[in-house]
Every structure is written in structure tokens, then in C-alpha cells.
Amino acid sequence: MSDSAEKKSKKKKEERPKSIDQAALEMLEIAAEEGIGTVFSRVDEMKACPIGAAGSCCQLCAMGPCRLVGKGAEEKTGICGATHGTIGSRFIVRAVAAGVAAHSDHGRDIARTLLALSKGEVQGYEIKDPEKLNRVAEMLGVETEGREIMEIAGDVARKALDNFNGVVEDGLSYVARAPEKRQELWRKLGLVPRGVDREVVESMHRTHVGVDQDVEHLLDQALRTSLSDGWGGAMLATDLSDVLFGTPKPLVSEANLGVLKEDEVNILVHGHEPTLSEMIVAAAQKPEMIEYAKSKGAKGINLAGICCTANEVLMRHGISPAGNFLHQELAIITGSVDAMIVDVQCVLQALSPLAQKYHTKLITTSPKAKIPGAVHVEFDEQRAMEIAEEIVRMGVDNYENRGEVRIPSQKGDLVAGFSHEYINYMLGGRYRASFRPLNDNIINGRIQGAVAIVGCNNPRVTQDAGIVYLTRELIKRDVLVVQTGCAAHASGKHGLLMPEMMEEAGDGLREVCEAVGMPPVLHLGSCVDNSRILTVLSQVVEEGGLGEDISDLPVAAICPEYYCEKALAIGTYAAASGVYVVFGVRNPVEDCKEVVEMMSNGWEEKVGGQLLFEPDYEKVLEMVTGRIQEKRVALGIHEEKERVLMDMAARREL
Numbered sequence: 001m002s003d004s005a006e007k008k009s010k011k012k013k014e015e016r017p018k019s020i021d022q023a024a025l026e027m028l029e030i031a032a033e034e035g036i037g038t039v040f041s042r043v044d045e046m047k048a049c050p051i052g053a054a055g056s057c058c059q060l061c062a063m064g065p066c067r068l069v070g071k072g073a074e075e076k077t078g079i080c081g082a083t084h085g086t087i088g089s090r091f092i093v094r095a096v097a098a099g100v101a102a103h104s105d106h107g108r109d110i111a112r113t114l115l116a117l118s119k120g121e122v123q124g125y126e127i128k129d130p131e132k133l134n135r136v137a138e139m140l141g142v143e144t145e146g147r148e149i150m151e152i153a154g155d156v157a158r159k160a161l162d163n164f165n166g167v168v169e170d171g172l173s174y175v176a177r178a179p180e181k182r183q184e185l186w187r188k189l190g191l192v193p194r195g196v197d198r199e200v201v202e203s204m205h206r207t208h209v210g211v212d213q214d215v216e217h218l219l220d221q222a223l224r225t226s227l228s229d230g231w232g233g234a235m236l237a238t239d240l241s242d243v244l245f246g247t248p249k250p251l252v253s254e255a256n257l258g259v260l261k262e263d264e265v266n267i268l269v270h271g272h273e274p275t276l277s278e279m280i281v282a283a284a285q286k287p288e289m290i291e292y293a294k295s296k297g298a299k300g301i302n303l304a305g306i307c308c309t310a311n312e313v314l315m316r317h318g319i320s321p322a323g324n325f326l327h328q329e330l331a332i333i334t335g336s337v338d339a340m341i342v343d344v345q346c347v348l349q350a351l352s353p354l355a356q357k358y359h360t361k362l363i364t365t366s367p368k369a370k371i372p373g374a375v376h377v378e379f380d381e382q383r384a385m386e387i388a389e390e391i392v393r394m395g396v397d398n399y400e401n402r403g404e405v406r407i408p409s410q411k412g413d414l415v416a417g418f419s420h421e422y423i424n425y426m427l428g429g430r431y432r433a434s435f436r437p438l439n440d441n442i443i444n445g446r447i448q449g450a451v452a453i454v455g456c457n458n459p460r461v462t463q464d465a466g467i468v469y470l471t472r473e474l475i476k477r478d479v480l481v482v483q484t485g486c487a488a489h490a491s492g493k494h495g496l497l498m499p500e501m502m503e504e505a506g507d508g509l510r511e512v513c514e515a516v517g518m519p520p521v522l523h524l525g526s527c528v529d530n531s532r533i534l535t536v537l538s539q540v541v542e543e544g545g546l547g548e549d550i551s552d553l554p555v556a557a558i559c560p561e562y563y564c565e566k567a568l569a570i571g572t573y574a575a576a577s578g579v580y581v582v583f584g585v586r587n588p589v590e591d592c593k594e595v596v597e598m599m600s601n602g603w604e605e606k607v608g609g610q611l612l613f614e615p616d617y618e619k620v621l622e623m624v625t626g627r628i629q630e631k632r633v634a635l636g637i638h639e640e641k642e643r644v645l646m647d648m649a650a651r652r653e654l
């Protein structure tokens, strides 16, 4: 690189802020002063491999890795003859399979806990939402009439496990929750999943060298496998979590590093699964545990979260998130985290050496995940409360080992906890819970449509910038926004989940929010809770007046800062369900033109949804608002109705 080119690229790097979150920037300054590396600094040191980044590298066998680059790259093949199309589609299938496996293993573990509870084999758990248990039983074809709750729970858990293990006749049970027309389409195309495990295994088989080599055929498998997540593993994870731990209702909390407390024992739960974190919440609130913390000189125990375990305990208990994916190291650098308890997924390996530089006790708990250097306290449902107490005690004992503490003051107020059941109730009222008001307001144009903004942070782009920009711009345009995962944390940190945000919303959306008493940006939960969005979409279709299928609705989904395979699985099942999906960051198969074409126009024709990649947020905004308007035109609801000033009677009617 020439001197001037080097200077230019250096300047460009310097120009991009690492985050729009002041708390993150403050902690990064401290990290730099102390010579501590973080994901934010390592990303600058590690240039992404441009060949792999665009999908031109195949490393599936020992004849390679093959790189399809250079002159005439498009026509080149790997040593086995694999084209760009085959390589790219195999990448997508494998990424989707990995993402599905992660969410579904999570769901399977919840089902196993439910089964163990029904047999009286676990400690500390109970059925918190028996009504939901009955509704889930109905979905799964389990008889409820005249039966004991634990009998029903046992059969529900067995049926759920059958969905994972692939012994369900006619495909996954929850496919029946989709609109009729969508189910017919999936059946016609052979896309109904035959069991979660079976689809994941077949994906791995088909993508082994020398098996499936046809782009469309491979990508059909990506669609079917992804559906086993959205309408299978993740949906079961959500529903069974609600049964065991309670169905969320709106509550208030705060988010960001400012929720950490200087004078209390700070314990962070991080990862994805609620089974242990639920017990940690209970253990940390026990009076004897608080007394124990006081005996060590702390004023109490402060529990907070990172990533989706944070979402699980936020939605059900109001426990504050200390931040999203890119905050996990920053929390430790505050010097105030006495224990960080991790389970599975999104846990950086860099936490372990970092925790050793500070005083934080990093505790791994899943039988599936160990990290060198961390203390491993293996979780076992049969001794759940004992283990939770042991872990909380470890955090308390570590309080006295703190060095210098510097907690940034920033935190945002938030409202979280919108389950699909609550949205239904909130819109319709107790005696006539219904999506009718939402449909009517989309039809009359007060609400132009809805967009889900979901997914992660990625240090290759400015933390939270895309999420916050798109959220603000969409509500200004009368688009209702729903959020999950780390995107929801981002909004929480920046105050976007508060009802006051209706002041920034367009006139129409603001009127509806005022009348119903809801914020224009709704927090729907963790990554597996994207399944709640599918349920809402199905119920909106069922309510009538907005077409017959999810693909008829004026909706879209955006994952502005994705980083992992789970996000690709979610994006794929949303597209397979008829949703227009746009990811930011970069297109991982950019060089594989046939794959890009199939996932956009090909899937549009086949399933009425698309999975696109666009790193420019302004373009993303244009794309999704354009899509919403296209759908409004197709539904014949695009003509602007004369606006009528609402009086009290009209508001009541609404």
C-alpha cells in the first residue's frame, strides 16, 4: 500500500466511531489507557479475509481450501468442480443449520426441564402459567380435559421432544399456527420441516462434499431447516419458557453499564438460556443471601444481564440489562463485576483472560460449554437451587477482591415485556382481546406497517448506530417497530423503548400509541422470541382485512448489525414465512451471484419473502419503506384517507 493510500485508509478507520453509546466510549478510553484489548480493538487488528468474506472460499475438504478469485473468477470452480453457486449455497445451508441447532437445543433443554418437573425430579421450578400450558397442549394435540396439570405438562414435554427428535407425523406441530395459505404453500413446495434434528442432520449431509450440488435445491433445504427453528425449536423454546417461568407482561427497567452498583455485589448473567438464570434471580433475592452480602461489606446483591439471558430475566422480572453483545468485556473493565455467569452462545472467549486481569469470577455452567480459565460449576436441574445459591455465594465472596471501580453513569429507562398475548390484550382490552384495532389502523393508514429490528452488534460497524437510526426514522414514518435480542438492548440504552418516544413518531402512529397507551417501539424479548413475531403476524392475517398470508402484509424485518449464524437462521425463516428481510454489515455470499439472485428474486417468487444484504442504512430505510408501500398498494389501502381529529368517543372506539 502506498503511503497516501495507507494514510487514507487509516483516516477512514479513525473516522468511524466505535459506538454511539457514551458508556461504551468511556470504557474504551479506560481500556486503551490500561493497554487492554477488546473486541473493538481486535477488529482493527484483524482484517477480514476478503476471499472468505464474499463467499469465494471453500474449505470443506482436504483437496482445498479452494479460492475462486482472480481473473475469470466467476467461471472458476474448486478442485472438485464446485461452482461459486454451490459453495455459497452450502455456506448458507450450514450457517442456517448451526443457528437452528443453537436455538433448538435451547428449546429442547426447556422441554427436558418441563418433563423432569412433571416427574417431580427437579428443584425450584413450577408451572407459572397453567393457562398457557393448556393452550400449548391444544397446539400439540395433548388432551387436557379432566387431567392433572403435571400429567398435561409431561405429555406436552414429550410431544415437544418428538418435534425435536423428528418423529412427528406430517411435519412440525407448530406449522399449524401459520396462516392456512402459508401452510398450503409450504406443503406444495415440500418445505414443511420433518423434525428439527432431521433437518439439521440432512443439511449437514447434503453439504458434505459430493452430495447436493444444485443451488436451488440446496437453498430449499436452507428454507426448510430454518422453518424448523422459527416454527419449531425457537417457538417451542418461547412457549415452554412462558409455561415454566411466566408469560411476560410490560414492566419498567433500565439498561446500560450504569445499572452496575459500586456498593453492591454485581452478578451478571450472560448467554441465552433462562433455566439457570431464573434460579439465580430467586437465589439472589433470598434474605439470607442478602444478609450474607451485607456481612461482606456490600449493601446488597445487584443482578444484571448481558445478551439474551438478560432479555429473559428482563422480560419476566425487570432485571436490568447491563448491555448488549459488545458490552460483555466493557462490563468487566468497570472493575465492578464480581461474577459473570455464562451459559451458551455469544460468550466471547476473550472474557476469560480479561476476567483474570480484573477480579471478575467467570463461571461457565452449561454441560455443553467450557472456557479455559473459567470456573466450571455445572448446572443440573435436579439441584438447580443449590447450584444457583453456590454461584451467587461465589460472587458475594469475590466482592472484597475488587480493585479500582469505574462505572459509567449512563443508563436508559425502558419498558419491556410485550408477549404476543399481551399485545393482543393491550390492543383489544380485557373483554375483547383482539388484533382488530391494529389491523384497522394499518388499513386506515394511521400505521403504515410494521418492521422488526432484531439481532446483534458487530464491531465491524458502529455499535447501535444502525439500530437507533432505523428505529427513529421508521417511527417518524408511522411504522410500528418491534424488537428482540441485542437490538432491543440498544434501544433500551438509548431510551427508545419508552412511551415518550411517541413524541418522535408520525402523527398517525402517535395517535394510536396515545389511544392504546403503548410505546411505538415494542420489546418482544430474546432471540428465540422472534417466534413471537411470527405468531403476531399469523394472528394479524387471521384477524382479516390485510390479505390471506404473511407475505401480503405491509411488514419487513431488519438485522442491521448481525454477526452470527443464528441471525442467518432467523433471517431465513422470516423470509421462508413471507417476510422481506434486510441484513446490514456485509453479504457473506456476495461473489456467488446465483445464490444472491435465488435468495432475493428467487425466494420472492417461491415463498414471497427475501433475504437481502445492504450495509448502507439509508438504503435499508428506503428498501423497507418501499416494500411497505408496495404491499399497501397491492392491498388497495394506499390511498390517503382524510384525517379526522379524534374526539374522546372516537378514541374510546379505537
Ligand code: MSK
Pocket: 272, 307, 308, 324, 325, 345, 346, 454, 455, 456, 457, 484, 485, 486, 487, 526, 527, 564, 566, 567
Ligand atoms: S444475544 S445472537 S448477539 S442478538 Fe441473542 Fe445478541 Fe445476536 Fe447473541
